[in-house]
Amino acid sequence: MGQTRRAFNLRHEKLCDILIVSRVITALRVDGSHKMSQQLNEFADELTQILPSEALLLSTEARRPYECDGLTGYRELPAMVALPQTFEQVREILRLCQRYQVPLVARGAGTGLSGGATPHSEGVLLSLARFSRIIEIDPQARTARVQPGVRNLAISEAVAEHGLYYAPDPSSQIACTIGGNVAENAGGVHCLKYGLTVHNVIAAQVVLMGGDVINVGGTALDTPGYDLLATMIGSEGMLGVVTEVTVRLLPLPDAAKVLLAAFDTVESAAAAVAQVIAKGIIPAGLEMMDNPAIVAAEDFVQAGYPKDAAAILLCELDGTVAEVEADIQMVSDLLRESGARTVDVARDEAERVRFWSGRKNAFPAIGRISPDYYCIDGTIPRKAVAKVLAGIERLSAQSGLRVANVFHAGDGNLHPLILYDASKPGEFERTEALGGQILDLCVQVGGTITGEHGVGLEKINQMCVQFTDQELDQFHALKAVFDPDGLLNPGKAVPTLARCAEFNAMHVHGGELAHPQIPRF
Amino acid sequence: MDSFVESLQARIVTAGESGTRLNIVGGNSKHFYGGAPHGEPLAMGSHQGIVSYEPTELVVTARTGTLLVDLEQTLAESRQMLPFEPPAFGAGATIGGTIACGFSGPARPYRGAARDFVLGVNCVSGRGEYLRFGGQVMKNVAGYDVSRLMVGAMGTLGVMTEVSLKVLPLPVIERTLVFDCSGNDALTKMSDLGGRPLPVTGTVWHDGKLRVRLSGSEMAVESAASSLGGDLDIAGASFWQALKEHRLDFFGGTDPLWRLSIAPPAKMPDLPGESLVEWGGALFWVRGNDPQALVALARAHGGNLTRFRGAERSVSFQPLGEAEAVLNRGLKQAFDPAGILNPDRMLAGS
CATH class of the missing domain: 3.30.465.10 (Uridine Diphospho-n-acetylenolpyruvylglucosamine Reductase; domain 3)
Structure with missing residues (x-):
């Protein structure tokens, strides 16, 4: 059934999570020998009373697969891994954690990109993998x-x-x-x-x-x-x-169609998006790629993208058959009027899949042309996209690191991909610094440091840029209502004020925030 | 920061120190809702104005004293709307009060609730701190989602000063179809409509008539209308407006009005009074004096009962479970430790 296929193919888009930061050398590896404190030993003993032996992993080899999530640059071996199978076991584990004051980090599939499931070296990593039933x-x-x-x-x-x-x-x-x-x-x-x-x-x-x-x-x-x-x-x-x-x-909608539009400037592509929205059309998907991303994707999968375009838009419309026909015509006309040099509507399912395949493979495509890349997740007001992309280009030139951009253009969620080589000393640090500057830029134009990947460990410093001490304090107060002892996922998502004081001092001291040569907007 | 917000902060700090309770007032159009207001009035109505609105961003930011009618007018000029279709219940209704109460209109099951369209909130907490949560972008997962927590919190966690909302294009056309049918048939039909990709944006059954609203592009609406049959209600637009604002005859009179929010039942429950069903069968408005029967029904159907108008105000909301109640009191304490903001409006005794 066409609609079912659509659901499956399309929902593989936006591959930020699939190919992830690879081979990062700054990993923090905990020593293989495993000496737990007396208290943790007692805690583990109690856990063995509630969990079958195969559901509690203590050996280094067994714990190793859990040392990181999709953000592989941050690694930590958990003191133990629990794989409960029943609701009562989960409750009992959380009771014990509270009693022994042992930190707990919950984990699903570990595909997250911000280190939200990075384990705690003195705590339990709670895998919910066995809770896999559709009830x-x-x-x-x-x-x-x-x-x-x-x-x-x-x-x-x-x-x-x-x-x-x-x-x-x-x-x-x-x-x-x-x-x-x-x-x-x-x-x-x-x-x-x-x-x-x-x-x-x-x-x-x-x-x-x-x-x-x-x-x-x-x-x-x-x-x-x-x-x-x-x-x-x-x-x-x-x-x-x-x-x-x-x-x-x-x-499931009755019908879905996709079109591909090519532009000579990023500005005209961004303006075209605004024109579509102004016309009262809310596309089911609206994606933009800049030239470096287009070239990489085209070289990789031959999606039919024009390699000399400054930007392309992929626009998917869904609804009833008649509605989609009408909308696709209207959007095609609008995009042409907005300066698209070509607009191609996928003629059949094969072409639709091909159009999407470039976007879908943008990340692996970047992976082909660079040993490593780092995915950023800022969201900005859409009107700022041309400014932000120009700012990213300047920052990229200064740092000497290339950046390719893919963009959920409909909702302003930007994924710059920084290309780097982790085997070169200092390059990952420069990459992280560039990433931080890009997020600063997102905040300055009224955006946010994370649209969909979360703060986790990765963006915890940028939280200090986005929020005031009082706001962070309010977050901590909220957290304390649910978890007064701070045992759930400690050190993630919301920085301590002390950490922010340190970061802000460093940040300004290093000249990164100041960057007098960059116009702030 | 503007002087209004600064004086608001000062007022709240002083009130906190002296333990003076504050009754936050926007347009006073929803004073009937929840526990009885008490405390010194804190007037927000003068804090008006749209701070930013760019139609192509689909986001509007407004000061909370902005009149709902003004905001909707501004959006309509760019052919946009608040998708959750909030009832005003009075000409003076403000956007702040609208979000604080968290009411949504007939489109709720089809387009989403007030909380679904809140992107950011600026507020002054019970500590007098000016705090900004969320923002003006569609996707934002930095920090806990305090902006959505404020929706329906009735001002008890903070005095909102600015809200940012996602807006959507107005539909090109709307049609209302009327069907004569029993309550049971209406529930079946409502459920069936919800399971199909049709441009349905409202369903209501009352007094033997089911009304279905279709909104969207001309093509989508006309083709759905011809496939569904029924009679065209040429006064449809004013009907939905009257329904949303509780101006239908059903809502008149003096009998207490109860709001029964449940998972849509397969058959009409045995209600102790006259009723009106909307939201695809998920919302029953009931008149009468037997809340105990309604509480039992709410429990049986996985929902809850709210006293809406009339009857004893001190028990406006169904009690929470024990663990949930602890968290609710804890959150109140975390945002308003002195308990000065809209006391007893939402949680009795705090």
Whole structure:
């Protein structure tokens, strides 16, 4: 069925999660010998009372696969890995963690890109991989109740027979789990029209540190009290461990078409996007790539992209058959009027897949031309895209590191890819510094340091740029309501004020923030 | 920062020190909702104005005292709208009060709720601190989602001074279809419509009539309308407006009005009073004096009951579970440690 194929092909887009920062040499490796403190030993003994022996990993080799998530530059061996299979086991683990004051980091598939699941060396890494059951599909109510370890794509696959799908489609959707999606408020290529995880998850069961259980959201459209569900989504495993998720399902659209437009300047491509929106059209997907990304993708997969274009737009429209026909005509005309030098509508499914394949393979394509690359995740007001891309070009020239840009143009989520070689001394550090400068730029134009990948460990310093001390303090106060002892995912997502004081001093001292030669806007 | 916000901060700091409770007032159009307001009035109505609005960004930022009607007018001039279709319940309604109450109109099940369109909030906490959460971009996962936490919190966590909202294009056309049918048939039809990729943006059943609103491009709406049948309601637009603002006859009179929010049932529940069903069967408005029966129904259908108008105000919301209640009180404490912001409006005793 065409629509089902569409769901599967398209939802592989935005590959930021699939090919990830590789071969980073700054890894922090914990020594293989494993000496736990007396207290951790006692804790482990108690865990063996609740978990079968194969569900508690203590040896170095067994723990090794858990030492990092998709952000492989940050590594830490957890003191132990727990693989519970039942809800009661999870509760018991959280009770014990509270009693022994042992930190806990929850992990889904480990595809996250910000180090949110980087383990704690003195703590438990709680893998929810075994919670992989779809508990209930209700086609009538268009909901599915699933365990947190169910893969994102598995939900759409399981409900396809009812003509339904789960809308958020992070690029890692073949591997990432719904529990991780909730933790990160995962997005995808279709968010402008269909929303993020927060718009598509209606309820969750959460175990708090200490073992209390809360049910947030529900099958009714609202619940009394504060919106704890919204608070939980995107909280990066800092507030509780999600043990069950209920998602809303949507009917698959009747038809979808994609067009490819090429532009001679980035500015005209950005202006064209604004024209489409101004016309009252909300595309199902709207992606932009700049010249370095186009060239890399075209060389890799021969998607049919014009290698001399400054920018291309891929625009997908969905709806009823008649509606899509009409909209595609209108958008084609608009793009031409906005200066597109060519506009090609995919004539058939094969061509549609080919058009998307370049975007879909943009990251591996970059991987082909550079030993390593680093993916940034800023979101900016769309009107600032030309300015920000120009700023990135200047910063890139100064640092001597190349940058290719892919962009969720519909919702302003920019993914600059910094090309570098980790085997050259100091190059990763320069890459991180350039990444930080790019995020500063995003904040300066009114944007944010992370659109969909989360803060984790990676962007914790940039939190000091985006938020004031009072705002960070308020985050800490919120966290303390859920986890007073700070045992869940410690050191992630929200920096301490001391860390910010240090970072801001360094930041200015190093001249990185100042950059007097860069116009600030 | 403007002088209004500075004086607001000073006022809240002083109130915190003296333990003076503050009753946040926008347009006073929703004073009937929740626990009875008390405390010194804190007027927000003068804090007006659209701070930024660029239609092609699909984002508007407004000061919270901005009149809802003014905001909607500005958006309409660029053929855009607040997709959650908030009821105003009075000409003086402000966008701040709208977000604080978190009400959404007939389009709620189809386009989303108020909380789904809030991108950022600036507020003054109970400590008198000026805080900004979220932002003016569509995707933002930096920090906890405090902006959405503020939606429906009735000002009890902070006094909002600015909100940023995602907006969407107005539909090109709308059509309302009317079907004569029983409540049970209406529920079946509502459920069926929700499972198909149709441009449905409203469903309501009352007094033997099911109304279905279609919105979108001319082509999509006309083809859906011809496939669904029914009669065209030429006064459809004013009907939905009257429904949203509770100006239909059903909402008149003096009997208490209850709001029963549940998972859509397959059959009409046995309701202790006259009712009106909207939101695809997920929202029942019920008149009458038997909240206990309704609470039981709410529990049986995985939902909750709210006292909307009339009846005893001190029990406006269904009690929370124990662990949830602890977190709610904890959040209140974390944002407003002195308990001065809109006391008892949402959580009794705090």
